[in-house]
Amino acid sequence: MYTPKPTSRLVLFSLILLLLLSFLAPSISSELDTADEDGDDMEGLEELIALDEEEDLQQHNTEGAQHEKLSEAEFVSKAQRIVLELNNDNTKRTIDGNEYVLVLGYAPWCMRSAELMPKFAEAATALKELGSPLLMAKVDAERYPKVASSLDIKGFPTLLLFVNGTSQPYTGGFSAEELVIWARKKTGVPIIRISSDAEASHFLKKHSMFMVGLFGKFEGPDYDEFTKAAEMDNEIQFVETSNAKIAKHLFPDFKSTSLFLGLVKSEPEKYTEYEGTFSRDGILQFLDDNKFPLITVLTELNAARVYSSTNKVQVLIIAEPDDFKKLVEPLQVVARKFKSKIMFIFVDIREDNLAKPFLTMFGLEESDDSVVVSFNYSSSLKYLLESDTTPTSIEDFCSGLLSGTVSPYYKSQPIPDNKNMSVLTVVGKTFDELILNSPENILLEIHTPWCITCETTSKQMEKLAKHFKGLDNLIFARIDASLNEHPKLQVDDYPTLLFYSADDKTNPIQLNTKSSIKELAALVNKNLKARDHEIRDEL
Ligand SMILES: *[C@@H]1O[C@H](CO)[C@@H](O)[C@H](O)[C@H]1NC(C)=O
Ligand SMILES: *[C@@H]1O[C@H](CO)[C@@H](O)[C@H](O)[C@H]1NC(C)=O
Ligand SMILES: *[C@@H]1O[C@H](CO)[C@@H](O)[C@H](O)[C@H]1NC(C)=O
Numbered sequence: 001m002y003t004p005k006p007t008s009r010l011v012l013f014s015l016i017l018l019l020l021l022s023f024l025a026p027s028i029s030s031e032l033d034t035a036d037e038d039g040d041d042m043e044g045l046e047e048l049i050a051l052d053e054e055e056d057l058q059q060h061n062t063e064g065a066q067h068e069k070l071s072e073a074e075f076v077s078k079a080q081r082i083v084l085e086l087n088n089d090n091t092k093r094t095i096d097g098n099e100y101v102l103v104l105g106y107a108p109w110c111m112r113s114a115e116l117m118p119k120f121a122e123a124a125t126a127l128k129e130l131g132s133p134l135l136m137a138k139v140d141a142e143r144y145p146k147v148a149s150s151l152d153i154k155g156f157p158t159l160l161l162f163v164n165g166t167s168q169p170y171t172g173g174f175s176a177e178e179l180v181i182w183a184r185k186k187t188g189v190p191i192i193r194i195s196s197d198a199e200a201s202h203f204l205k206k207h208s209m210f211m212v213g214l215f216g217k218f219e220g221p222d223y224d225e226f227t228k229a230a231e232m233d234n235e236i237q238f239v240e241t242s243n244a245k246i247a248k249h250l251f252p253d254f255k256s257t258s259l260f261l262g263l264v265k266s267e268p269e270k271y272t273e274y275e276g277t278f279s280r281d282g283i284l285q286f287l288d289d290n291k292f293p294l295i296t297v298l299t300e301l302n303a304a305r306v307y308s309s310t311n312k313v314q315v316l317i318i319a320e321p322d323d324f325k326k327l328v329e330p331l332q333v334v335a336r337k338f339k340s341k342i343m344f345i346f347v348d349i350r351e352d353n354l355a356k357p358f359l360t361m362f363g364l365e366e367s368d369d370s371v372v373v374s375f376n377y378s379s380s381l382k383y384l385l386e387s388d389t390t391p392t393s394i395e396d397f398c399s400g401l402l403s404g405t406v407s408p409y410y411k412s413q414p415i416p417d418n419k420n421m422s423v424l425t426v427v428g429k430t431f432d433e434l435i436l437n438s439p440e441n442i443l444l445e446i447h448t449p450w451c452i453t454c455e456t457t458s459k460q461m462e463k464l465a466k467h468f469k470g471l472d473n474l475i476f477a478r479i480d481a482s483l484n485e486h487p488k489l490q491v492d493d494y495p496t497l498l499f500y501s502a503d504d505k506t507n508p509i510q511l512n513t514k515s516s517i518k519e520l521a522a523l524v525n526k527n528l529k530a531r532d533h534e535i536r537d538e539l
Contacts, residue, residue, distance in 0.1 A: 083124050086139040091147045094137060100187045101162040102170075104138040105153030113157040116174060123179035130180075134187050161186055171234045174301060177206070181237045190230035191238045193218075200249045203239065210237040211287065214247040214260040222259060222278035229283035235305075236263075236287060263290050269336070294335040295328065295344040298354055312343040313401055314377075318355050319370035319389070321348055327370075330391035338398050363411040363483055373409075374401055381408040410485040422465040424477040428484035434477060435500060436488060441528060442500040444508070445478040451494035457513050458495075460520060467521060473502060474528065499527050 086094060086103065095101055104120050106113035117138075124136040141148035141156065151160065152167065159170035163186075172182025184190065191213075194200050203210075213226050218240065230238035241247055248254045251262045253271040261274035261283070272290050276282040288311060298306055298316075306314075317324060317331070324346055335344045349355045349371070359365050362373060362384055372385035372394055383406050385397045400406035412428025426434050426444065435442055445461050447454035458478065465476040481491060497520075498508035511523050 083121055084135065084137040086137050086147055086151075087144055088147060091139070091144075091150065094135065095151070095162050096165050098135045098162075099164055100134040102134055102136050102183060103151060103153075103158075103160045103162065103167075104136075105141045105148055105151065105156060105158040105160070106138060107142045107156045108140060109142075110156040116157045119174065119176040119179060122176035123183065126176065126180050127183055130184070130189075132184065132187060132189070134183050173235050173305070178235060182234055185231055185234070190227065191240050194239055194241045194246055194250070195243070197246060197249060200241075200246050204250065207237055209263075209265040209291075210239055210250075211261070211263050211283075212247060212250045213238065213240045214244060214254075214258075215240060215242055216258055218242065225278045225280045225283065226261070228280040229287075232280060232284060233287055236291060263287065265291070266293065269294050289340055292343060294332045294339070295346055298345050298347045300353065303354065306343075306345060309343060312341060313374060314343045314345055315372065315374045315394070315398060315401070316345045316347055316358060317370065317372050317389070317394070318347040318349050318358060320350065323370050323389075324348075327389070327391060327394075331394065334391055334395045334398065337395070338402075341402060342398055361411075362409060363413075372397060374406075376401075383407075384409040408487070410487065411483060412485070413480070413483045422469070422476065423461050424475060426477045426479040426484070428486055431479070431484070431486040431489060434475075436505045438475065438500075438505075439502060440473050440475045441502045442475045442477055443511075443524060444498045444500060445476075446481050446489070446491050446494060446496040446498065447478060448480060448482040448494045450482070453513070454495045457497065460517050463517055464520060464524065468524065471528075474524070499524065501527060501530075 083104075084090075084094065095103075104113075104116065106117065120136065120138070127134055127136065139147050139151065139153065141153055153160070160167045161170060161183075162168075168186075170182070172178050172185075192203065194203055211230075213223075215223050215226070217223070226238070226240070239250065241250070244254075247260060251260075251264055251271055253273065254260060254262070255273075259278075261278070263272045263274070263286070264270060265272075274283065274286050276286060288309065292306075292309065295317075296302070296306060317327070319327075331344065335342075338344075347355050347358065349359075349367070356365060358373060359367060359371065361382060362371070364371055370389040372389055374383040374397070375381075376383075383397075383401060385393060387393045397406060410428050415427060415430055416425045418424045423445070424434060435444060443461070443464070445457055447458065461476055461478060468474050468476075479489070481489070481494065495513050497511040497513050499511055500508045509527060511520060515523065
């Protein structure tokens, strides 16, 4: 007995997300051929390597003079001047001998490594200036494969933080600033304390997004929760002050109270005050709800962050930047209205890597017009705005999504002309009429263009249709599952053959597609016979 699998849609959906993420995830090996294209990034890499060689040279000279190994302290202090290059000799001592080591595993030919390398070096310099105890190290996994595998580096680039020799994955962003913020959070400095206006001005020059807390004293339960949230969060810099004037400097919307917490970010919605009680989870939830702009522009850099923020309904506007520009102002008004419930995302329709996977899910790969879609990650249903893209239509779409009055979208080809066809072509829109509401017995073939064995099954269907021709209570049909969807059609394997008996369309019987044509004919006969004792000759 065939039972529809409720998870199949989710599987498809996850696959597409995976596909998307594979363009973006940092620990995926990159293409060889692009490594030489971008001279600038390679320069960064070479600079860094040159610096390391200089260090090696210095270290060598010192060793030569002393005829002995550097002391641990000298070794570390030297290393901290710049990113340390790990090799077969120094890796174990570096990882075991330091409380915090952030390791970058790279390959010289890898484009994404080359992109990250200068940011890593910039972060290393910034952290050094801040007096961070973190040691930044890198390993050329191609030159030192044993070192890489001993550290469990499997792709490029990979970032791992070793705390007293035990590694944890990197979970921060990939700009130099985000690297610094994350590293400080994980090495005991989750919060920056600001005690003067000068410090505040200096801080504002460097940070456009941060969480600011005003506390009478840096202690007590409220403060503890604030600290816990700062440590737990992976991307936002927390600052604290005990001076209301400084708080106002950092957060001009500040209305004088003794205890205050607010999020500052880039325009157009710069200041958001936290109004909940001071609890770690409350603060983290507040950040989750507010850290994105009113409308997030999807990029390869932030895609992973956006995809992991599925606590809200996501509405994607996939459009030409010029068309989007015309929409953006009124859309911000709409976005503000739905702020706590819906996340608005703009996707540039010309960016195939980002836009195509979404358009494909709606069968709109070829669309040149703006497309507005939504996903519910819990139910794995998807929605399409089927009228023109205007601020009003988008607003109605959003209200409808939240009230549940927008119907989920199922892909369908146009309704075909089935005249004189021995095997009917069913599409998403005709599935109800031709399959579920039909009074006949139906043998349905579910295929896709990319499935290798589908053609064999299609030929068998043609033969079966010929064999059973004239039997008026049996219909042969096929559906292309890559272009057509229906909530009652949940199939993962292609081809699939389903026998829908005339008097029970809810429980189709799955026939083995590996059967010979004779076996299939017998199976069809058996199922027909079970219903109305109609018997056909064997083939
Ligand atoms: C690392 O080990 C040292 C020495 O045992 C200890 O004092 C320190 O607290 C440890 N650090 C962390 C973050 O666990
Ligand atoms: C999303 O799906 C879940 C699970 O089916 C449902 O509870 C929730 O109401 C849906 N949300 C929206 C906005 O449709
Ligand atoms: C369909 O079949 C009928 C009868 O066999 C025939 O008269 C008609 O021309 C056919 N139509 C097409 C479009 O082939």
